[in-house]
Amino acid sequence: MSAARRMVVTGREGQVVLSLLERGANDGRFEVIALGRPELDLSAPETIEAALREARPDVIVSAAAYTAVDQAETDEEAATVINGVAAGKIAQVAAALGVPVIHLSTDYVFDGSKTEAYVESDPVAPIGAYGRSKLAGEQAVAAATQNHAILRTAWVYSPFGKNFLKTMLKLAETRDSLNVVDDQVGNPTSALDIADTVLTVASNLLGSDDPALRGTFHMTGTGEGSWADFAIEIFARSKLAGGSTAEVGRIPSSAYPTPAKRPANSRLDCSLLELRHGTRLPDWKQSTAIIVERLART
Numbered sequence: 001m002s003a004a005r006r007m008v009v010t011g012r013e014g015q016v017v018l019s020l021l022e023r024g025a026n027d028g029r030f031e032v033i034a035l036g037r038p039e040l041d042l043s044a045p046e047t048i049e050a051a052l053r054e055a056r057p058d059v060i061v062s063a064a065a066y067t068a069v070d071q072a073e074t075d076e077e078a079a080t081v082i083n084g085v086a087a088g089k090i091a092q093v094a095a096a097l098g099v100p101v102i103h104l105s106t107d108y109v110f111d112g113s114k115t116e117a118y119v120e121s122d123p124v125a126p127i128g129a130y131g132r133s134k135l136a137g138e139q140a141v142a143a144a145t146q147n148h149a150i151l152r153t154a155w156v157y158s159p160f161g162k163n164f165l166k167t168m169l170k171l172a173e174t175r176d177s178l179n180v181v182d183d184q185v186g187n188p189t190s191a192l193d194i195a196d197t198v199l200t201v202a203s204n205l206l207g208s209d210d211p212a213l214r215g216t217f218h219m220t221g222t223g224e225g226s227w228a229d230f231a232i233e234i235f236a237r238s239k240l241a242g243g244s245t246a247e248v249g250r251i252p253s254s255a256y257p258t259p260a261k262r263p264a265n266s267r268l269d270c271s272l273l274e275l276r277h278g279t280r281l282p283d284w285k286q287s288t289a290i291i292v293e294r295l296a297r298t
Ligand SMILES: NC(=O)c1ccc[n+]([C@@H]2O[C@H](COP(=O)([O-])OP(=O)(O)OC[C@H]3O[C@@H](n4cnc5c(N)ncnc54)[C@H](OP(=O)(O)O)[C@@H]3O)[C@@H](O)[C@H]2O)c1
Pocket: 010, 011, 012, 013, 014, 015, 016, 017, 036, 037, 040, 041, 042, 043, 044, 062, 063, 064, 065, 066, 067, 082, 104, 105, 106, 107, 134, 152, 153, 154, 155, 156, 157, 161, 162
């Protein structure tokens, strides 16, 4: 049997990179290698080429990013270097090495004004600094190499790092009730499901030169809801698992101002990913249950 191929993922402690390390070990098709600071520092793009060459990838997953959406509003230059310039550099190195690059992007490239779920060909129009910086990354990746899959995801949660699900459970340890925004809708997406999908997409890219497998794809959990719906589901599952729980009050986003404006509609239509790559993420409620139960056991 041939040795597992090397999947080099950017970042060390991010939700997606930790999920890929876990799922990659179970899956066996790839040896997953996390590559991050100090060897690879996206805020210093000149570090990228040597670090990636040294790691000898068969496929590169560009998962590291400046993800502090509110902070980006007053730090757009740094966000643009990391999410735009560095993403482009990673893709240039992938092209030079002759390997595919899978680049993670976001629903924030859209303005959220569409009433239906967004498809890949919908016009982009980011409403904040983070979205602009991620769009710059998509454009730089596409300009650097044809051999790419840009996977746009949204509302990511996992047992790792910082995310909405963990924040809700933590707040419920000290509060009986919480007010949660109810006028933004999206598709909650488990980073563990993202990892499974990335492994499949990587395998497909390495297995075929077909241009239909390349380009931009939407990749979110199946099903939709508001942040309040998500919180209610988290607490329903947590109650069953013996964890913390709180009553949820539904509020408009105008009652919860943040430095960065969020799209009202974040829903992404993932039909193209299913058609071309033969994979669809599980229902978000099913994945929420799995992660809440796992956290309750730890
Ligand atoms: N979280 C979401 O809700 C969401 C939604 C849509 C799209 N996305 C996209 O999905 C991808 C993965 O997100 P995530 O949730 O896994 O992110 P995350 O948990 O916030 O982790 C960010 C990762 O980026 C790395 N990083 C940040 N600055 C870096 C730098 N200068 N040099 C090297 N590495 C750096 C961090 O490194 P350390 O490990 O060293 O801390 C960490 O591994 C990102 O491209 C993000 O834009 C996320």
